[in-house]
Amino acid sequence: MGMLIDGKWNDQDLRRANKNGEFNRLQASFRNQIGDDSFPAQPNRYHLFVNAGCPWAHRTILYHSVKQLSEVVSVSFTEAAIGTQGWTFGDQPEPILGALYMHDVYTKAEPDFSGRCTVPVLWDLQQNTIVNNESADIIRMFNSVFDGLPGVDSTNFYPAELAGEIDAHNNTIYPAINNGVYRCGFAQSQRAYDEAFDLLFSTLEKIDQNLNHQRFICGDVVTEADWRLFTTLVRFDVAYYGQFRCNQRRLTEFTNLWPYARDLYQQPRVARTVDFAAIKGIYYGSRPPHIIPKGPSIDFQAAHNRAALG
Numbered sequence: 001m002g003m004l005i006d007g008k009w010n011d012q013d014l015r016r017a018n019k020n021g022e023f024n025r026l027q028a029s030f031r032n033q034i035g036d037d038s039f040p041a042q043p044n045r046y047h048l049f050v051n052a053g054c055p056w057a058h059r060t061i062l063y064h065s066v067k068q069l070s071e072v073v074s075v076s077f078t079e080a081a082i083g084t085q086g087w088t089f090g091d092q093p094e095p096i097l098g099a100l101y102m103h104d105v106y107t108k109a110e111p112d113f114s115g116r117c118t119v120p121v122l123w124d125l126q127q128n129t130i131v132n133n134e135s136a137d138i139i140r141m142f143n144s145v146f147d148g149l150p151g152v153d154s155t156n157f158y159p160a161e162l163a164g165e166i167d168a169h170n171n172t173i174y175p176a177i178n179n180g181v182y183r184c185g186f187a188q189s190q191r192a193y194d195e196a197f198d199l200l201f202s203t204l205e206k207i208d209q210n211l212n213h214q215r216f217i218c219g220d221v222v223t224e225a226d227w228r229l230f231t232t233l234v235r236f237d238v239a240y241y242g243q244f245r246c247n248q249r250r251l252t253e254f255t256n257l258w259p260y261a262r263d264l265y266q267q268p269r270v271a272r273t274v275d276f277a278a279i280k281g282i283y284y285g286s287r288p289p290h291i292i293p294k295g296p297s298i299d300f301q302a303a304h305n306r307a308a309l310g
């Protein structure tokens, strides 16, 4: 995969596990906020660089779609699979910065940048720099900063009265599930894998039970906690069950989580953000032998019958 060191691309697949074989995720490096003095909430000023298969980038694509930001923030997609140069934009440079690779975007912002060149990236077209490369921050911004601009949907997925509850769910779901599948997939020791696997499935089990009597994570309204869980669930059977060895149960075997995931998928403007070819492309196409599995076939459009709970 590789990373930038003092602005130079290093294509070694650098070690990502600690001495116990546990997967180590680095913190994102750009954490500015739209709405601050230096980054005003203006239309046509910001651009999003994403990969449709990546669950973190998917969070931002999903908010971009659901909040109807297409006239406000432009978007570029990298190719599905990651290669020796990291994420690429294909044979032609992408039109905004003329970048061929995602690492070009990072060095345009900071010529001597050191670190991994991850997606998503939110770019400021006026100051030619990265605003933020942490999906959790970007969706929090997208939730409200452009509200009031023409065409933008004003639904609030992080209402003040539920903020504490949403944060608490995120704090459980992120390590156990969102990052938990990676901790299974990238574990370099049996113990690290076993621990990640047990926490993943015990947490899914608990959420499955709670969803027996309530439609969404925080009750009868969709919140940020649901969207953050959704981008992992929608990849579960297609990628994590096989490629990351998260194979105690498939999503489709959970009593409530499976119809819940379909309920979210069928919310307005969500289905178009889910690209199963891109998902398979990143998880299977990025590693030798680059063979993309044909299955499984999963019907996210099937009736979910959960509206009565809400």
Ligand SMILES: N[C@@H](CCC(=O)N[C@@H](CS)C(=O)NCC(=O)O)C(=O)O
Pocket: 001, 002, 027, 028, 053, 054, 055, 056, 057, 086, 116, 117, 118, 119, 120, 133, 134, 135, 136
């Ligand atoms: N904290 C970041 C993590 C993003 C991330 O890890 N993205 C992956 C794609 S799924 C990536 O770009 N990996 C490339 C690399 O690590 O070099 C976020 O949530 O925005």
